[in-house]
């Protein structure tokens with residue numbers, strides 16, 4: 001195996017390593033000299049420097065091979081947040097995470113770093129500079145968030161220094177960057193269908209969008225700082241770009257950068273929200289007969305029309321976190337990476 005010559009303490013596994021964040025994390029770990037096992041349900045990563053293990057994380061046996069000799073596990077697998085499959089979220093995010101913990105303990109893994117989400121405290125109303133001590137959402141906005149809460153609780157409560165098993169949860173928000181399959185592609189698709197004309201609410205609501213390389217940096221710092229008696233054991237940390245930006249300004253900068261028009265006309269938030277709720281009920285009722293996926297789901301409307309930005313002071317203080325890439329540069333790099341989605345006939349503009 002390609003990994004034999006590297007020191008054992010530098011061997012880690014990335015569960016979900018074929019995904020957007022996972023791939024960036026794997027690349028960064030390799031750059032830092034770690035040897036990396038990737039575990040995922042599909043082989044989306046082409047990198048001959050990693051050992052790839054295909055399997056379902058709900059299955060402890062599938063996981064065992066990938067965790068052999070590994071000291072640090074990053075768990076960043078999840079069904080796509082846009083799915084409406086409640087059973088799948090429950091099975092993968094909750095039951096599957098318990099399987100991951102069991103497999104880690106069986107394999108003698110010492111550190112487990114979970115990718116959680118800042119949305120675990122978001123209920124659809126404003127969160128301004130939210131800190132980690134905010135209570136978990138009592139009414140999470142969707143099944144995805146509901147199961148991210150269950151998952152985070154499970155991982156944090158399994159932290160047990162006496163058994164030499166240390167855990168930490170990273171809560172990013174609105175991850176974006178090259179190769180993201182949802183934010184930019186959904187935006188461009190919506191713009192192409194002529195639906196990106198409206199701003200929901202007054203357009204002043206500040207939101208965190210976090211560049212993927214900063215999210216990766218937060219994960220690796222957490223792994224390196226996770227030691228017996230360190231302050232971060234069993235805790236959750238917001239990792240953001242630390243530059244909240246009006247939601248619609250961020251979207252507009254991406255759209256304009258790719259040659260599309262920025263949304264201009266304002267619609268009242270509550271009107272759009274209740275329309276989205278009705279539309280999702282209609283799509284649910286019609287499910288046996290026809291499938292249609294509304295662009296404006298209640299979850300997206302809530303995310304687009306409220307303030308939700310989070311303080312990352314705790315990560316700065318406990319792990320020395322500071323974003324590596326500022327927002328302007330991150331947007332520029334992202335726009336450049338999506339040249340294939342640029343509007344036909346438009347020239348590059350930032």
Ligand SMILES: NC(=O)C1=CN([C@@H]2O[C@H](COP(=O)(O)OP(=O)(O)OC[C@H]3O[C@@H](n4cnc5c(N)ncnc54)[C@H](OP(=O)(O)O)[C@@H]3O)[C@@H](O)[C@H]2O)C=CC1
Pocket residue numbers: 015016017018019020021022039040041042044055056057058075076077078079080092096115116117118148171172173174175176181
């Ligand atoms: N993107 C964002 O804005 C944010 C994401 N997060 C969290 O970050 C993490 C990574 O997200 P992101 O990279 O965007 O997501 P991706 O969907 O790109 O990556 C997740 C990966 O996990 C895989 N996976 C899903 N189910 C299983 C399973 N049962 N067993 C093994 N692998 C599985 C997926 O495969 P497949 O594609 O085939 O399903 C995919 O390759 C997730 O935990 C997410 O909740 C948190 C905050 C914000």
Ligand SMILES: CC(C)CCC[C@@H](C)[C@H]1CC[C@H]2C3=C(CC[C@]12C)[C@@]1(C)CCC(=O)C[C@@H]1CC3
Pocket residue numbers: 081116117118119173174175182183186187190295296300301303304
């Ligand atoms: C059609 C438009 C109203 C919105 C298009 C953009 C959206 C696709 C994205 C804007 C904010 C994003 C976001 C997430 C997914 C993609 C967006 C809704 C998450 C739900 C991904 C998973 C999380 O943990 C939280 C994210 C919050 C922001």
